[in-house]
Amino acid sequence: MQSKPIPRVFVSYSHDSDEHRESVFHLIQALRRNGVDAWADFFVESDPPSNWPVWMQNQVEEADYVLMVVTETYARRFNQKEVPGVGAGVRWEGTLITADIYYSTDNKVKYIPVIFSPEDFEHIPAPLKVTNRYVISPEDDSSLIPLLRHLLQAPEFVPAQIGEAPPLISRESTPSANLAIDPRIASAIHLSESDPKAALDDLTQLLNLLHGPQRAIAYCAMGEIHQRMGFWAPALTVYQRALESTPDRQAAEVAARNMRLALDAMEWHFRDGGPVDTANKFTRAIKKGKFNRAWGLLTPKLRLVLAQAWVWANKDHESLAPFDRDDLAKNLSTMKPNHPLARAFSATQLGEFQKSFSAIDETWGAASNPRPIGIDYELVVLSPTGGDIVIFDEQTGPLQTAPFLMKQLMGQWRVENFWPAYPIPGWPPSREEIPAEVSNLTIIPTTEDGEGESG
Known part of the structure; x- marks a missing residue:
C-alpha cells in the first residue's frame, strides 16, 4: 500500500507575547511529531531570508494547508486595523490569504483557523468563519486529534466497503454451542x-x-x-x-x-519520552541542580500552583508588598520568569525539590504497572528497585514510594503533581485527591515530613 504524502503546513501567527509564542511553537512541534511537516519563522530566525515578504509568500503558496492561530491581535492585523508599523508580517500574510481565497477555484480547504481559547472564536476573520475551525488546548493533548485527522486526511469514520449480499438461508439445525463456562x-x-x-x-x-x-x-x-x-x-x-x-x-x-x-x-x-522516562528526567535534573531543565518538565498548572504556594507562604514578607500576587505568580510560573523575585523563588523551589527527592538515586526504578488515571493522565511510581522494573504487592506497596502524576500535553508527558492528586490553582492553592481505588496504590511518602505532594 502506498503511504500518503506528508502534508506541508505553514503556521501564521501574531507575536502577542512570549507565552503565546511558546504555545504556537509547542503546537508546531506537536504537529511535526505526529506526521505533519509544520513550518514557521521559528526555524529560519538564525538564518533569516534576505526578503521576508517574499519568503512568506513562498511559504503560503507551497503549503498544502495554512494554519492561522487567531487571537484578537492577529485579527486586528489580518484585517488591516493595526497601527502603522506594527504587525507587518500578519498584515502581509492576511493580504496574501484573502486574495487567494477570493480568486481560488479550488474547493479544498487550505486556510484553517486555530484558536487556543473558545473566547477567540469571535476574532476569526469573516472569510474563514465558513469553514472548519479547531480549538487547541495546550493542556489537553486529545484536542489536537481533530486537526490531525484533517491535515493527515485520516477520518475517524469511514464507510464500509459494499460487499455481496449473504445467502440468508434458513436452517433447521442450530450451530454447536461454545464450551460452557464452569x-x-x-x-x-x-x-x-x-x-x-x-x-x-x-x-x-x-x-x-x-x-x-x-x-x-x-x-x-x-x-x-x-x-x-x-x-x-x-x-x-x-x-x-x-x-x-x-x-x-x-x-x-x-x-x-x-x-x-x-x-x-x-x-x-x-518508552523514551514516555511517563516513566519523563519522571526520571525530572529527578535527575533536580539531583544535578538544573532547575530550568526540571521546571520545563512540569505542566503549566503545576508551575502556577508552586508559584502560588511560594507567594502565599511569603505573603507577609515586605519584599512581596509592592506586587500584585496574581501577576507575580503568573510571571514566576512561566518557563523563563523575568520578575525581580524570580531568582529568590527558583532558589527556594530548587531547595524544596532537592529535599523532597533526596532519597531517589540510580538505585530507584519504576513499578511495572502502568496506572492510567483518566484521559491523558498516568500515575508513575518510583521506588527502590536496584534500577530495575519491580513488581510489588499492590496492597502493601514497597517500603518507599515516590508517586508522580503525569499528564500528556501536545504529545509530551509532563509532571502534573508529586502526589496522586490534581493540583488546583488558587489562594491558597489546593488539590483534589485521586481515590485509592482509581490509583490502585497505597502510598508511603518518602519525604521527612510525610508530605510528598506539591502543596
Whole structure:
C-alpha cells in the first residue's frame, strides 16, 4: 500500500507575547511529531531570508494547508486595523490569504483557523468563519486529534466497503454451542464487578480443581480482572498460563489479544519520552541542580500552583508588598520568569525539590504497572528497585514510594503533581485527591515530613 504524502503546513501567527509564542511553537512541534511537516519563522530566525515578504509568500503558496492561530491581535492585523508599523508580517500574510481565497477555484480547504481559547472564536476573520475551525488546548493533548485527522486526511469514520449480499438461508439445525463456562468461574466473574480482589482469590483456589479449557478460561478471567484494576504485569503472567493450559480456540484468541494490549501498554509506559522516562528526567535534573531543565518538565498548572504556594507562604514578607500576587505568580510560573523575585523563588523551589527527592538515586526504578488515571493522565511510581522494573504487592506497596502524576500535553508527558492528586490553582492553592481505588496504590511518602505532594 502506498503511504500518503506528508502534508506541508505553514503556521501564521501574531507575536502577542512570549507565552503565546511558546504555545504556537509547542503546537508546531506537536504537529511535526505526529506526521505533519509544520513550518514557521521559528526555524529560519538564525538564518533569516534576505526578503521576508517574499519568503512568506513562498511559504503560503507551497503549503498544502495554512494554519492561522487567531487571537484578537492577529485579527486586528489580518484585517488591516493595526497601527502603522506594527504587525507587518500578519498584515502581509492576511493580504496574501484573502486574495487567494477570493480568486481560488479550488474547493479544498487550505486556510484553517486555530484558536487556543473558545473566547477567540469571535476574532476569526469573516472569510474563514465558513469553514472548519479547531480549538487547541495546550493542556489537553486529545484536542489536537481533530486537526490531525484533517491535515493527515485520516477520518475517524469511514464507510464500509459494499460487499455481496449473504445467502440468508434458513436452517433447521442450530450451530454447536461454545464450551460452557464452569458455574464457579461464572460466579467469580460476576463477583469481580463488586469485589475484584475476592474474585481473584476465588479463581486462584479454583485453578487446582480445573483442567484443560476450563483452567484456561479461569486464567483469562483473572487476566481481565487484573487489566481492569490496572495491574498489567500480573495480567501478562496469567494470559501466558492460559495459553499453556490447552485452551479452546475462543479462550486462546482472548488470551493472545489481551496479551498484545498489555504489552502495548507496558511499552507505552516505559518508552523514551514516555511517563516513566519523563519522571526520571525530572529527578535527575533536580539531583544535578538544573532547575530550568526540571521546571520545563512540569505542566503549566503545576508551575502556577508552586508559584502560588511560594507567594502565599511569603505573603507577609515586605519584599512581596509592592506586587500584585496574581501577576507575580503568573510571571514566576512561566518557563523563563523575568520578575525581580524570580531568582529568590527558583532558589527556594530548587531547595524544596532537592529535599523532597533526596532519597531517589540510580538505585530507584519504576513499578511495572502502568496506572492510567483518566484521559491523558498516568500515575508513575518510583521506588527502590536496584534500577530495575519491580513488581510489588499492590496492597502493601514497597517500603518507599515516590508517586508522580503525569499528564500528556501536545504529545509530551509532563509532571502534573508529586502526589496522586490534581493540583488546583488558587489562594491558597489546593488539590483534589485521586481515590485509592482509581490509583490502585497505597502510598508511603518518602519525604521527612510525610508530605510528598506539591502543596
